[in-house]
Amino acid sequence: MRCVLVGFNGSDCALAAVLRARDIALERAARLHILSVATVPAFGFDACMDDVMEQQIAHCEAALQSLKARLPETRDMIRLSLRIGDPWREVVDYAAEYGAGEIVVGCRRQWFQRWPASRVVRRIVAHAPCAVTVVMNQRYAPLTSPRGAIA
Template sequence: MFKKIVVPVDVAVLDKGMDILKKAAELCDPDGEIILMHIVEEVPSYLSIDVPVDLVDKAVTDAKDKLHELKARTKIDAAIEIRIGPPAREILACAKEKKADLIIVASHRPDISNYLIGSTADRVVRHAPCSVLVRR
């Protein structure tokens, strides 16, 4: 059993989020903690002139709402955390700061672009300070 599990969820794909949250609940110690998180990617500065000023704020609010909805649907107690930045970097930073002993991340089927630049799950696996479970 794991004491602290970080569960990064893409709120655009809540079905995968539900799957990995349920797996976290199965693997979490009764006295453990699950950190349900979403990362809002920053808007590149060269695009910021063309997007609404409050785009990131709206994305954060939407993500919080969807994570609360996911918690309610699964009835699993988890702390919610929203971060802004590159997904892999923020997942790894959260795991390190919270002293997590497991990260559970969803992954899609790889295509050629993943072999050239690597996916978020690949980066998390390579650089994580703890164990990583990748669910497909």
């Protein structure tokens, strides 16, 4: 496995996902790719769009830098990336582009004690080119994606 990809948006559940992804990367001697995605607003005035995007990008950059400071022992194996677009699509495209062996994402809420309530997480699971691990409510909940079993 070349790398483990984890989506990070600065939330507590995303931090739990990063910590789980770090453990997986260390176990498998793989690089850890941490991806943050600045979301493009669906609509708005052109004058406001630039300000909104600048705020989104600044938030993502600050979240990545604070995360980097929290993981000093693995600095050599981490790659931080920032993309702009639809989060689920960017995560799936990034995984395909870099040949990720596994994607790890965090999710706060779930339906029926099992299925992620997040639209972004459900789409990542459905479209991922590799295995996906969903970290829910600070615990690891294995899900299977159509392309492979979860380790």
